[in-house]
Amino acid sequence: MKRYSAFAIAREALRHHTGWERAWRSPEPKKHYDVIIIGAGGHGLATAYHLGKDHGIRNVAILEKGWLGGGNTGRNTTIIRSNYLQDPSAAIYEKSRSLYETLSQDLNYNIMFSPRGVIMLAQTEHEVRGYKRTAQANALQGVKTEFISPQRVKELVPIISLDGPRYPVLGGLWQSRGGTARHDAVAWGYARACSDMGMDIIQKCEVTGITTEGGRVKGVETSRGAITCGKLGIVVAGHSGHLADMAGFRLPIESVALQALVSEPIKPCMDVVVMANTVHGYMSQSDKGEMVIGGGADGYNNYTQRGSFHHIEETVRALIETFPMISRLKMLRQWGGIVDMTGDRSPILSKTPVEGIFMNCGWGTGGFKAIPGSGFAMAELMARGGSSIADPFSMTRFREGRFIDESVAAGVAH
């Protein structure tokens, strides 16, 4: 693989960029792989990457029904933070955040991780208490956060209105090392690195069946033929239930539409990410200048990648209360993604009733920030059969009642 650098760009510029090679190969599927990952989104690719990098497992195929990074990886609001309350959540998201910090260098691909800081606004006394508690928990979890005053919020976010008539800003939970990254680049960077390790990324390859023998996985049927494997990782977000069905088990998951929107681009006016959970809205400004806004999820099952417009109305209303100037911006584009919600709104990284099949799903509204950590933990789980980060997220936790509930500190979990 040719390394990317300013020098490489200059060299290529002289020959009209005709010398660039493919970012990832486009191979034909082999008959057998040690590991097959279904789903070439961020989580699937990161899992494959860590299988190769950390565990030396490189005879790996990543099968993708559409195009890599084409699901929620490329549809989210790109927020990265780890200021979670519960230990298991903080562990995986902080692992993830720390991997994001060096991901551009690790992958030799600029994923534009921008540790610009994330504020979660406290707009009720209840939220003040919740976020103070989170700050306490984070201090013990090795996650650097602090509860800051309204004045400090205003310094960090000059366009904010502190004394909105309904929900004044009473403070905020500030994670200075949270931020954003370029979502597509995360998928592309991992894909390039996986391909470079000799892994096969096979796009436009839909899995149509999963074959098992004696309670153990044997392989998959695909639109490009049958492929056998030693282990199978299912990392397909909103389509997890469908794949689990093929493998013969059910999941504590429901798929719903989650929406987001962007404004037209404007000159920089907000350097940090702001989340306002009381009023259900969050916003950051992309490097292009668009205000990127996350909205609410529908409460009903849906696979259309379209949501209901009243959520957009509610979100925009809430954000105008918090940032009055955005009233005079325009919505450029709105879209929906299908997210998989579990019974406690925390993810599943788990063995399954079928030996050799592993699930990674249930990220709900918060998957992007977890990509590197999820890949790290999932790879460990698949390679070694256990992982201190993944284990608490086992799908058996529902029958045991061992919830990982993040709704305590924040009305909207993510």
Added chain:
Amino acid sequence: MSTRLATGGRLIDRGARVEFTFNGKRLSGYAGDTLASAMLGAGQTLMGRSFKYHRPRGVVASGAEEPNALMGIGTDGHFEPNQRATTQELFPGLTARSQNHWPSLEFDVGGINKHLSRFLPAGFYYKMFIHPRPFWKHVYEPFIRQSAGLGAAPRDRDADTYEHYYAHVDVLIAGGGIAGLAAALAAGRAGAKVLLVEQAGHWGGRAPVDGAVIDGKPAEAWIKDAVQTLEDMDNVDLRLRCMAAGVYDHGYALCYERLTDHLADKAGPRHRLWRVRAGRIVTATGAIERPLSFAGNDIPGVMLASAVRDYVVNWAVSPGDRTVVVTNNDDAYRTAIALKKAGLEVPAVIDARAAPEGPLVEEVKSLGVKVLSGKAIAKVKGRKFVTGVAIAAQAGEGAVLEEIACDAVAVSGGWSPVVHLWSHCGGKLTWDEAQAAFRPNPDKGPTGADGAVFVIPAGAANGEMATSSVLSDAHAAGAKAAGADAGDAPTAEVTAEGPIAPVWMMPQGAKPELRAKAWLDYQNDVKVSDVQLAAREGFESVEHAKRYTTLGMATDQGKLSNINGLATLAHALGEDIPQVGTTTFRPPYTPISMGSIAGEARGALFQPLRRSPLHGWHEANGADFEPVGHWRRPYTFKRGDESREQSVAREINNTRQGLGLLDASTLGKIIVKGPDAGRFMDMLYTNMMSTLAPGKCRYGLMCSENGFLMDDGVVARLDEDTFLCHTTSGGADRVHAHMEEWLQTEWWDWKVYTANLTEQYAQIAVVGPKARKVLEKLGGMDLSAETLPFMGWATGTLAGIPARVFRISFSGELSFEVAVAAGQGLALWEALMEAGQEFGVMPYGTEALHVMRAEKGFIMIGDETEGTVIPQDLGLSWAISKKKDDYIGKRGQEREFLASPDRWKLVGLQTLDGSVLPEGAYAVAEGTNANGQRNTQGRVTSTYHSPTLDRGIAMGLVKDGPDRMGEVLTFPRVDGTGVEARIVSPVFFDPEGEKQNV
């Protein structure tokens, strides 16, 4: 350079001059102008700078598809960035500023980027700025952000208002060109309720510009008659300046009406967002002309052929004295004709086709215009404006045959139907080889609630380009939408046109240096070479190529660039265009204001505000409010220059020593009534409620089916069949819904009704040693300990007001909660305040309530509980009936983790130094877990300074806590220091309950 012609202009009123400013320069136009036409008329061709290379940009289009001419319009609270000059109608005093340049539009330092463009190909930032790591955040990213971003951020609060409308119609017709009018006539005549919306400020679209003749009349006359006919129909509503912005599921559509953007007088709502529910939606949204890709096609003066025609005919504006027309189809010849008729020079029509022929071609030739067939533009000459074009053979690679001096270039690459609304909700497209365009696939339309297709494309939006077929198609669409038989459609004269030649690169074999100057996306600076690079690097999916190059991601969302871009991609991949497919069309069609989306709901109307019956009194008496759900409750009633803390302490001390009043009206009050009410209550609550005697109260716990504690409150049994359930303030609606859900969906055969009476009653807690005295002074009821013991209730009258009095206490004091009809709450409150004077009465707020309950060790939902706390954790096993087989949550609590003896349990925590434990602090244990996190063994759930005890008190959940009384735990502060606290009973004050039982 552009100028205003001496005559003509069908949309302008030369009698009405309109003054405006551009970048502070005073200019003038005419009523009826758009900002773009007025600027061109005033000779201002340079209108902006591009996003990436800061290239000079002029207007290329005449409508909503314009990517370049974006302005910041208005001042102060009326300022808005990124407004298209082509859709902004001129009004007196309009102020416009160009964007994305520094220090000025004419001289922009950022323009240096264009010299570096060779080093900034698609995706360059993914390959650069990787080292050193801190530089991305501190150096590279700030620079990139500052140079991107287009318009300035608004600074002021929006000075305008917005509103929402609802409409339920049989047929919504999007687009008021001749197709929309024909469809509306057909649907309207069939009796359907029709809403016809047009985004521009005039009806008829471009038919008059193109010289159509309909039903024997000039298009202009036919349009006027059609609009008149429609206005006379009661069942048809017509709206100008109203754009169908998005189509959503089940026939929902958004229309965006701009009410004052075109007026100097900004009174009244600025925008109106229509939320339309339509039986059928007819998309008569026309088509958009595509540019051609050749070197220098972004230089100001290169415009769409149709736009050139529009400016000449509609606004009498000449884009240039000598306009070269370049095309691959016949339609562009109409522009040559229009220019010649206006007395302007057309040095040549450059036609990529080998042998163009037909009446339009002949007419142009007869006007003395040279037609160069089989030719291409090798490159456009000029920098900030066009000075000429170099001509080459289309079949070649760009060797210059001749150069033609000109100051404008009119370009046409064919027309793309506007399929956005068709596609928003899942309509699929099909590639029309003959027209080289995507059009709606009639077999794969968006389906509605009944499974039937509910969007019907009409006219050019359906790929019908000739006027006659536009009319017949739209007429049929309108009739179909109304469920009627199509009668006779309007007819038009037919002008024969030759076939289009698909041309995606000009010349077809253009060398790299030409391809690197051939723009696809003008605003985002995406060139042919960028898309080809994406393909070479494996970004083969159209979505990958789009995201890698940013093609079509600008504010015009690729209206001009998408088809050319994906044709370029398909060519690079050696695939067919339909194989590559399109990116997803998402609403809105063009950007709509955030203000319109929010509508009226801002400021005081943002969300409903719930006021207790005493709210006015609180406001008048210095209440410091806090939001509790949609309620606002007094946090404390400050006096003089007290701090919040001082005020709360005073309220507590006064209540403990004398008399305090609390507005408890927000507490939920739900009636459960019926023969099976007792049975139902036993399922709802963990307690045995069916044994509660009428006249008595019982504290009850309610769990979710998961077993987690969800709400608590005092239940009073009013009679054999009736229970009154008090809930938390925030929980009333949720609890009521919870009850209804179980009653309706699980135990629907049980004879029980529920009613949420929260707002029907005012409830006042009369608290403190003097509580009985003040009530006795009001008179009317015997409230002695004997008649009304603790946990009893009675009805009667107090101060002449019918009341129900509950003898319950959440403070540990002697306490009565008095419920009266909401309308009489204020009278009772004022009577209590007056009668309480001699007892030193003071109102108290929620914080005093919280502290007093914590002093008594009472739990608070939301503090001691969180999503996963069960009653057993809180020492509340006494409130869980052992006799019942079942209650909601019982099975959930039997699960392994909930039944475990190792759970953290409720205790009191008392700091050794008397300080207040930090909010939310954790008790640490030795060592760290496998993930390097510090082990913990408990946490603080409530922590306060107790004025009563004058030291910190806290409650918390601690592992094996109740068995570890007296042990000292360490709670680190966030600054790393620690506080030591002893495990004690959670009841800090009056453990024997002597004060409340008097």
Added chain:
Amino acid sequence: MLTLQCPYCGVQCDETELSPGGEAHLTRFGPGSDDTEFEQYLFLRENPRGVHFERWRHAYGCGKWFHAARCTMTLEVFGTYPAQVTEPPADLIEKIREKRPGWRWRDLA
């Protein structure tokens, strides 16, 4: 933006009048059930790509719970019916069979 007809009051409800309530026709397992039954009841969901039976409440209308048969891929609504039943009405199942040959939902087909 869905519309569903409330089978009680007959109103063609806009989605904003309704609150969604998840999968319909769940059998409650209380004390005495085993862990598998309880998990099945409380957590495991059909989540189909296709026809789904689900619960809705006409929350800002008559307040009644009802059931809907709706396709999660196209959002087509096949019918709504009162919540006080343990399985979908036979005529509705017949209608779905006709429109979507080969569909299945739990043990219904």
